[in-house]
Amino acid sequence: MNIDSLLDSGAAALAHRLQQRDISAETLTRACLERIAQREPKLHAWAVLGHDQAIARAKELDRGPTQGLLHGLPLGVKDIYDTYDLPTAYGSPIYKGHQPANDAAAVAVCREAGAVVIGKTITTEFATFEPGPTRNPHNPAFTPGGSSSGSAAAVGAGMVPLALGTQTAGSLIRPAAYCGIVGYKPSFGMLARAGVKSLCESLDTVGGFGRSVDDVALLVSALSGNRALLNPDSTRAPRVALCRTPMWDHAEPEVHEAMAQAERVLKGAGVKIREIELPSSFGVLTDIHAEIMAFEAARALADERIRHEEQLGPVLQKMLAQGQELPYERYQALMTLAAEARAQLASQFKNVEIILAPSAPGVAPLADSGTGDAVFCRLWTLLGAPCIHLPFHQGPHGLPVGLQVIGPVGADLPTLRAAAWVHERLRG
Numbered sequence: 001m002n003i004d005s006l007l008d009s010g011a012a013a014l015a016h017r018l019q020q021r022d023i024s025a026e027t028l029t030r031a032c033l034e035r036i037a038q039r040e041p042k043l044h045a046w047a048v049l050g051h052d053q054a055i056a057r058a059k060e061l062d063r064g065p066t067q068g069l070l071h072g073l074p075l076g077v078k079d080i081y082d083t084y085d086l087p088t089a090y091g092s093p094i095y096k097g098h099q100p101a102n103d104a105a106a107v108a109v110c111r112e113a114g115a116v117v118i119g120k121t122i123t124t125e126f127a128t129f130e131p132g133p134t135r136n137p138h139n140p141a142f143t144p145g146g147s148s149s150g151s152a153a154a155v156g157a158g159m160v161p162l163a164l165g166t167q168t169a170g171s172l173i174r175p176a177a178y179c180g181i182v183g184y185k186p187s188f189g190m191l192a193r194a195g196v197k198s199l200c201e202s203l204d205t206v207g208g209f210g211r212s213v214d215d216v217a218l219l220v221s222a223l224s225g226n227r228a229l230l231n232p233d234s235t236r237a238p239r240v241a242l243c244r245t246p247m248w249d250h251a252e253p254e255v256h257e258a259m260a261q262a263e264r265v266l267k268g269a270g271v272k273i274r275e276i277e278l279p280s281s282f283g284v285l286t287d288i289h290a291e292i293m294a295f296e297a298a299r300a301l302a303d304e305r306i307r308h309e310e311q312l313g314p315v316l317q318k319m320l321a322q323g324q325e326l327p328y329e330r331y332q333a334l335m336t337l338a339a340e341a342r343a344q345l346a347s348q349f350k351n352v353e354i355i356l357a358p359s360a361p362g363v364a365p366l367a368d369s370g371t372g373d374a375v376f377c378r379l380w381t382l383l384g385a386p387c388i389h390l391p392f393h394q395g396p397h398g399l400p401v402g403l404q405v406i407g408p409v410g411a412d413l414p415t416l417r418a419a420a421w422v423h424e425r426l427r428g
Contacts, residue, residue, distance in 0.1 A: 003031045004158075011073055011161035012214035012231075018072035025058035025072030029116050032074040036118070036159045042140045043157055044133040045150040047079040049119035050086050057116045069222040069230075071114030076154045076163030079120040080127050080197040081107050090197045091123040091132060091147075094308045104195025106164060106206050106223055113222040118160055121150025124371060126301060127166055127199055130313035131371050137179055138399055142364040145175030146371030148209070152179040155209040162219050163209045167387075168199050168293060170360075170377030172207045173404050176389035178364035178372065180400030182423075183209050184216035187410050188384030191223050200296040202335070203289070203381055213388060213420040220412070228413055238418035240266060241276045241352040243406075246283040247375045252362030254395030258403055261393055262356055262426060269425045274352055278379075279344055281337075285379040288334050291322075292382070295331045298323030338382055345383050346408060354418040355406040359389045363399035380404070386412045388419040392426035 006014075006028065017023045033051060040046060054074070061072050077083060080090050082100035089095040103111065111117065122132040124147035134149040136142040137157035144153040148165030152175030155163050165172045167185045176183025184207050191206040198204060206223070210216040213232060221229035242263060244251070263273055298305065298320045304312060305320050312320070348355065358376040365372055380387050386409070391402035405422065407415025 003034065006031055007035050007158040009161070010211040010215045012212065012218050014161055015069065015071065015073055015218060019066050025061040025116060026055065028072060029054050029058040029074050029118070032118060032160055035157070039137070039157050039159065043135050043137055043153050045121055045153040045157065045159060047089060047120045047122050047150065048086055050117060053085055054116050054118050061114060061116070066114070068113030069218060070110055073115050073162055074118045074160045075110055075115040076119065076121045076151050076160045077107055077117055078148050078151045078163070078165050079123045080166060081164060082195040083107055083117065083120065086117070086120050088120065091125045091127065091130070092304070092311065094304055094311050102195060105192040106196070109223055110164070121154055121163060123147050124149060125313050125316055126197060126304070127168060127171060128297070128319065129315045129371065131367070135367055136364050136399070139397055141366060142397070142399060143178060143367045143369070143371050145178040145364060147171040148175050149371065151209055152176055152181060152183070155179070155211070156181050161210065162215060165207055165209055166196060167205045167207060167377070167381055168203045169289065169381055170374030172209070173377050173387050173389045174360045174372055174374055176209060177359035177391070177400070177402055180391040181209050182212055182216050182391065183207065183389040184220060185381070185387040186220055187386045187412055190412065191220065198300045200293050200300065202296060203293060205381070213416055213423055216388070217416050229416060232413065232416035232420045234417040234421045236421070237269065237271050238354055238421055239352040240271050240422065241274045241348070241355045243276050243278065243355045243357045245278060245357050245376065245379070247286060250361045250373065250375050251358055254362050254393065254401045255358050258393040258401045259358070262403055265425055266422065276348060276352070276355070278348065281344070282341060282379060285338070285341055285382050286375060288337055289378040289382040291326060292331065292334050292338065294319045294323035295326045296323070342383050342409065345385065349408045353407070354415060354422070356403050356422070357406060359402055359404040363395040363397065363401060380406055384409050386415045388415065390419060390423045390426060392423070
């Protein structure tokens, strides 16, 4: 069996083969561990590996009946999800060696569905800004993005077919863009966050990474219990809007090219493209998001801030200080503005089903400059809309570029269907 061919397959295709017993969970798990051994010395995607537990779990699955939608699929877990059998450090020296007693809800559900947890992937400090050692799978000189750095790099390098991440600002969509994979941030509140280190109660969102829209739909179907999300294929061209957003002046030439390519290809496929401008009031949502994030993070990380401040990174310390200084009345006013914007969002989908917008300013920046800018993600995260990054273009240094699909809040199934249709055309 060709290991490279096997590992280049997507999760949905592998799931079918595992369910048919065409391949064994042990064979796939060992192949993933072999790929990790080859590429990990340069990429540093993993905080900890559970080699023996993974092999034992795979053998157990091979001996028994098919367990669930994720039967035998190796899974990477971002190291802000608690795991009962692997340490969880949340990207911080404060929690070095910390061993939770329980799995996070999402991890437990994935195991119940048959997933094989390979290990914990590197996260930035408390899923914020301080970069870890992870590097981009396309070129180790560049960042994989953050905060779901290790999960995105591991999927991008073919180390695992699926990985869990989270998004509070741009931590699923931006790393997916930089690593050239599909990232899916579901509608806010769709998936349980119990056992995931809290940063911002009104923003934190559970999601994941795969190679295709089918892959991430499979993962979220297992997590949510919504089997309608499986195989989100559509024979009908969706109604699409292009939106450059109020942050367009941050876009690099490669993003301009990706937008032009998408418009050209989709028009050629018979799609009637509309261009939309968001309401002028949306222009402040990126800044509103940053203030809300700081206010809530200062409270979610109160113990770390009070008792372990010297072990926090300087950027995080600054954000927490800003959050402490923000008056509650200001926070309340910002939350009202956010709620009003969410109510307005529905009108943007009056004549279209999805919006195509930038995922990141450009290709991944150099690793020593940080994890990149979430400027194109913050407003959609604040609005709670489902977002799916689609890779299809190449920028400078051979690094990947793509766009994100945004749908109405709660409309995850039609958004996935439209994204799958669009991605098939954009990839050619």
